[in-house]
Amino acid sequence: AQTVTQSQPEMSVQEAETVTLSCTYDTSESDYYLFWYKQPPSRQMILVIRQEAYKQQNATENRFSVNFQKAAKSFSLKISDSQLGDAAMYFCAYRAGGATNKLIFGTGTLLAVQP
Amino acid sequence: GAVVSQHPSRVICKSGTSVKIECRSLDFQATTMFWYRQFPKKSLMLMATSNEGSKATYEQGVEKDKFLINHASLTLSTLTVTSAHPEDSSFYICSASWTVSYEQYFGPGTRLTVT
Numbered sequence: 141a142q143t144v145t146q147s148q149p150e151m152s153v154q155e156a157e158t159v160t161l162s163c164t165y166d167t168s169e170s171d172y173y174l175f176w177y178k179q180p181p182s183r184q185m186i187l188v189i190r191q192e193a194y195k196q197q198n199a200t201e202n203r204f205s206v207n208f209q210k211a212a213k214s215f216s217l218k219i220s221d222s223q224l225g226d227a228a229m230y231f232c233a234y235r236a237g238g239a240t241n242k243l244i245f246g247t248g249t250l251l252a253v254q255p
Numbered sequence: 256g257a258v259v260s261q262h263p264s265r266v267i268c269k270s271g272t273s274v275k276i277e278c279r280s281l282d283f284q285a286t287t288m289f290w291y292r293q294f295p296k297k298s299l300m301l302m303a304t305s306n307e308g309s310k311a312t313y314e315q316g317v318e319k320d321k322f323l324i325n326h327a328s329l330t331l332s333t334l335t336v337t338s339a340h341p342e343d344s345s346f347y348i349c350s351a352s353w354t355v356s357y358e359q360y361f362g363p364g365t366r367l368t369v370t
Contacts, residue, residue: 183346185299185361231298241287241352241359245298 142167144234146246153222154254160207161217161249163232171237174208174215179248180228188230191215193237219251227253258282259351261362268339268369276334276365278349284329285351289359290322293346305332339369 143166153159165174176188191199191208198206203220219226232246258281268274278288287306291299303319305311305326313319321343323335332351336343346366350359 183293183348183364185348185350187358190358229296242289242301242304243299243359244301247298248296250296 142169142172142234142236142244144232144244144246146232146249148249149247150250150252152252152254153219153226155222155224157222158218158220159222159251161219161230161232161251163215163217163246165213165215165232165234167213167234167236169236173235173237174206175233175235175243176204176206176215176217177231177233177245178226178228179231180225185231189217222253224253224255227251257358257360259285259349259360259362261347261349261365263365264363265366266368268367270340270369271338273335273337274339274367276336276347276349276367278332278334278351278362280330280351280353280360283351283353285332285353286329287352288326288332289350290324290332290334291348291350293348293364295346299348302334336367339367341369343367344369 145164172193174191178186178188189201205218207216229248231248233243260279262277290302293299302317303311303313305324307326307329311324326332348364349362352359
């Protein structure tokens with residue numbers, strides 16, 4: 141069975157600094173997708189970034205980028221120039237390829253941004 | 256685009272009663288909807304997957320007779336918590352997607368409190 145592990149329950153970063161959130165996963169599939177979701181205090185889940193496993197290039201969305209290491213089954217999220225609005229719970233998620241869009245979530249990392 | 260709403264946002268009910276939560280896709284047709292449960296400071300736990308016009312598929316350990324899911328149209332799915340007990344108090348989140356293997360778009364969640 142696929143699993144997603146986030147080993148950092150809480151992280152803190154100074155405003156304007158860079159922070160990296162860790163995520164590892166376990167799967168025997170070769171075709172899959174990985175995601176980072178943000179859940180602010182409002183509890184609304186927001187997609188931050190996605191990565192297709194078949195793509196070697198790391199995904200980037202403005203200040204958010206990932207370091208996808210397929211062999212190591214690692215998928216970390218880097219937030220550059222951190223802003224107060226980045227404070228939230230961040231969840232890493234896995235989805236198998238093919239005829240499914242069922243997501244498997246990690247346990248989450250609570251990110252605090254210090255002014 | 257891709258907006259999902261949930262109603263109500265908060266509900267309080269007495270133990271032994273039933274409560275219905277609605278999940279609507281506002282600007283797209285959702286062939287698949289998902290229902291999650293989230294405990295405080297915890298991850299999302301998938302309860303069931305529903306496809307329009309067919310029976311929901313429940314995750315292991317989720318009582319299908321207690322958590323009734325109906326996906327009667329391409330824009331509406333409902334979760335009914337029957338004979339609610341205080342331990343059913345939680346945050347319930349739905350998500351929707353319009354094709355197999357496509358993005359899930361999340362609703363804002365419903366906080367259920369059973370007294």
